[in-house]
Every structure is written in structure tokens, then in C-alpha cells.
Amino acid sequence: MLAVFSVGVNGLAAPSPVLAELQVKMASVKSVYLEFTQERVLKLFSEPLKSDGVMLIERPAKIRWETTAPYQTILLGDKSSVAQFEFADGKWQKLKLGFPQLLQRVMQQMAALNSGNLAAMTDDYEVTVATNSETVLTLVPKDKMMRGMLSSLEIHLPPDLSGTREVVMNEPNGDLTRIIFRNEKHDATFPAKTFDQSKPLEIAAVQTAVKNAP
Amino acid sequence: MVAAGCATAPVSNHVVRPANRFPAEAFITERAVFNARGAQFPLNGYLALSAAGGKRLVVTENFGRVVADVLVKPDGTIFVMQSSRMFPATYIRYGIAVDLECLCGDSPPADCPLKMPGPNHFVIDRGTRYRLDLQILEIKPGAPPAELFDETKAEK
Numbered sequence: 001m002l003a004v005f006s007v008g009v010n011g012l013a014a015p016s017p018v019l020a021e022l023q024v025k026m027a028s029v030k031s032v033y034l035e036f037t038q039e040r041v042l043k044l045f046s047e048p049l050k051s052d053g054v055m056l057i058e059r060p061a062k063i064r065w066e067t068t069a070p071y072q073t074i075l076l077g078d079k080s081s082v083a084q085f086e087f088a089d090g091k092w093q094k095l096k097l098g099f100p101q102l103l104q105r106v107m108q109q110m111a112a113l114n115s116g117n118l119a120a121m122t123d124d125y126e127v128t129v130a131t132n133s134e135t136v137l138t139l140v141p142k143d144k145m146m147r148g149m150l151s152s153l154e155i156h157l158p159p160d161l162s163g164t165r166e167v168v169m170n171e172p173n174g175d176l177t178r179i180i181f182r183n184e185k186h187d188a189t190f191p192a193k194t195f196d197q198s199k200p201l202e203i204a205a206v207q208t209a210v211k212n213a214p
Numbered sequence: 215m216v217a218a219g220c221a222t223a224p225v226s227n228h229v230v231r232p233a234n235r236f237p238a239e240a241f242i243t244e245r246a247v248f249n250a251r252g253a254q255f256p257l258n259g260y261l262a263l264s265a266a267g268g269k270r271l272v273v274t275e276n277f278g279r280v281v282a283d284v285l286v287k288p289d290g291t292i293f294v295m296q297s298s299r300m301f302p303a304t305y306i307r308y309g310i311a312v313d314l315e316c317l318c319g320d321s322p323p324a325d326c327p328l329k330m331p332g333p334n335h336f337v338i339d340r341g342t343r344y345r346l347d348l349q350i351l352e353i354k355p356g357a358p359p360a361e362l363f364d365e366t367k368a369e370k
Binding site: 038042044045046049084086088093095096097098106149177 | 245247272274277347359362
């Protein structure tokens with residue numbers, strides 16, 4: 001399908017039509033449920049540092065990023081605030097976050113990128129697109145200071161742009177973070193308190209509701 | 215952020231001086247909450263222990279960015295391998311490295327306010343300065359790669 005956007009033989013495509021297509025596809029999506037494995041690759045260590053979790057997005061701006069193993073933490077964000085909970089000694093504790101504005105900005109950007117938000121991509125990043133067996137959007141921050149921390153961000157999608165397979169964040173020093181997504185579900189109705197920043201619903205209950213959704 | 219995986223003393227809410235019965239060679243994964251100035255910062259810690267090489271601790275924040283990296287050689291020499299705005303080099307040298315020795319050193323410093331509320335749970339409470347609440351997630355015994363303990367390979 002994306003072949004129509006391809007130019008030349010190296011799989012590079014003009015980014016605008018692909019981004020527009022992605023935005024059209026995602027425009028009608030009201031919510032996204034994703035499970036993930038995150039691999040933190042530090043060149044210092046021979047093996048990647050792995051964690052597992054779940055990401056939930058509810059339009060327009062609610063996001064829940066939960067790490068379930070090897071430790072448990074919940075990050076919750078919306079347009080105006082962010083909260084984090086840490087599980088220790090058998091109970092959840094809400095943290096008094098040190099830099100909430102920065103964290104909230106990161107969370108909002110994560111939600112925007114995973115929702116195919118065209119403006120979020122093109123306002124802050126130079127975007128190139130490669131289309132072969134999968135579509136890869138490569139985003140390079142326009143801001144020099146940002147490039148000091150993140151040299152590029154790759155978003156891997158299937159050819160029909162129906163979901164996010166993988167996100168890779170490349171750092172200038174060669175370290176990277178790879179997030180591999182699976183079990184993506186669109187338009188699930190999340191139970192009440194899924195995004196509650198005072199006492200969020202346990203993820204098991206959220207998953208049961210998502211699983212049982214029509 | 216410290217290397218609490220080194221300690222294996224019984225659970226105690228009193229200050230403890232754990233014996234060094236941890237693996238001499240190991241890779242330890244930690245999760246911690248650093249409390250300072252009324253705020254809390256969740257951190258991950260990755261600690262490599264080597265009898266010959268020393269101790270190498272890498273600390274990352276929420277999204278994996280390295281905020282501190284320190285190498286303590288067997289003779290106690292400290293090398294700050296990477297610092298950050300959150301943890302400047304001075305803080306790493308006189309804070310993190312001291313706490314590392316507090317928990318893992320052959321001769322812990324006298325000022326070592328360590329408590330063990332649970333078998334894998336450690337707290338270093340330095341009063342108004344900071345409080346570190348740390349959980350051990352995994353201990354992988356075995357010798358870490360020798361290059362981890364090469365002080366000439368600090369991040370530029």
C-alpha cells in the first residue's frame with residue numbers, strides 16, 4: 001500500500017504522504033492498548049537491560065505507562081499533570097516528583113507520537129520515511145539541545161500502518177532504548193480510574209476489561 | 215543510589231553493619247527512590263562487582279538516561295565515569311561512592327546509616343540531606359567483563 005509513496009529503489013519515501021496517511025488512520029482511534037518489552041542497550045554492558053510493561057492511551061491526552069517487571073511503577077499523564085506510583089513492600093506509593101513538568105512533556109510527546117499526531121512529529125523533528133518490509137519513520141530533533149540527548153527516534157510500523165511494532169531511541173554516545181510492542185488493541189473502553197492520578201486501577205483489572213471487550 | 219545488593223544481614227530497622235557475604239563477582243540490578251529536598255526521584259541501578267576490578271555502579275532515571283556512573287577500585291580510588299545535572303561529579307564522589315562503600319566496602323565508613331526494613335530492601339537515611347530507599351531486583355553471580363573496571367574508558 002505504501003509503495004505508492006515510494007521514490008527511487010532504496011525504499012525511501014516522501015514523508016508527508018506517509019505521515020498524512022498515518023494521521024488519517026489514527027484519527028478515528030479513540031484509545032490504544034499496547035504491551036511492551038523495553039531493552040535498554042548501554043554499550044557498557046554486554047546484555048540489554050530488559051523490562052516489560054503496558055502502555056495505554058486515551059484520546060485526547062491521557063496516557064498510562066506501566067512497568068510490570070522486573071519492578072513495578074506507573075506513570076500517568078494528561079494535558080495538565082503527571083503522577084508516578086511505585087510498588088514496594090506490598091503497596092503502591094504515590095511519589096512527590098522532582099521534575100513533573102519535564103516528565104509531563106515527555107509523556108505527552110509519547111502519547112502524541114503513538115497516536116500518529118502529525119504536528120507533534122513535524123513541529124519538533126525532521127522526518128524521513130523508509131518503506132520496505134516495514135515502514136520506518138526516522139525523527140531527528142530540530143532542537144540542538146535535544147539532539148544532545150537523543151540523536152534520532154525510529155518508529156517501526158507494518159506496511160499498512162495499522163500499529164506500532166517498535167520504537168528505537170538512539171543516543172549520541174551509541175546507547176539506545178528499543179521498545180518492542182505487541183498485543184496492540186484499538187478502541188478498547190478502559191474502566192473507570194484507569195488514568196486516575198490519585199489511585200489508579202490495578203493493571204490486571206484493566207487488562208481483564210480490555211480482553212473481554214467486544 | 216548505592217550498591218545495597220552487597221548486604222546480607224538480617225532484616226533490621228536499626229542501623230546495621232552487614233557482613234560482606236554477597237558474591238564477590240556479580241551483576242546486581244536495583245530499583246530505588248531517592249528522596250531529597252521534598253521530592254522523590256525513581257532510579258535504576260546496575261552494579262558490577264569484581265574482586266580484582268572493584269565496583270562499578272551505573273544509575274539511570276525513569277527513561278533510562280544515565281545520571282551517574284562511578285568506579286571504585288579495590289584500593290578505594292574513586293573514578294567518576296559520568297555525571298549529570300542531577301548528580302554532579304562532586305556529589306557522586308562524596309555521596310554515591312561513600313554510600314557504595316557503606317554497603318559493599320570491606321571496611322564501611324563510620325557514617326553509614328543503613329537499615330534493612332526487608333530482606334531485599336535497604337534504606338540509607340542521611341536526615342535532612344537525603345534518604346535512599348532501595349530494592350534489590352536481581353543478583354547474577356559471575357565475573358563481569360574486565361573492561362567495566364577500566365577507568366580510562368569514562369564517558370566523555
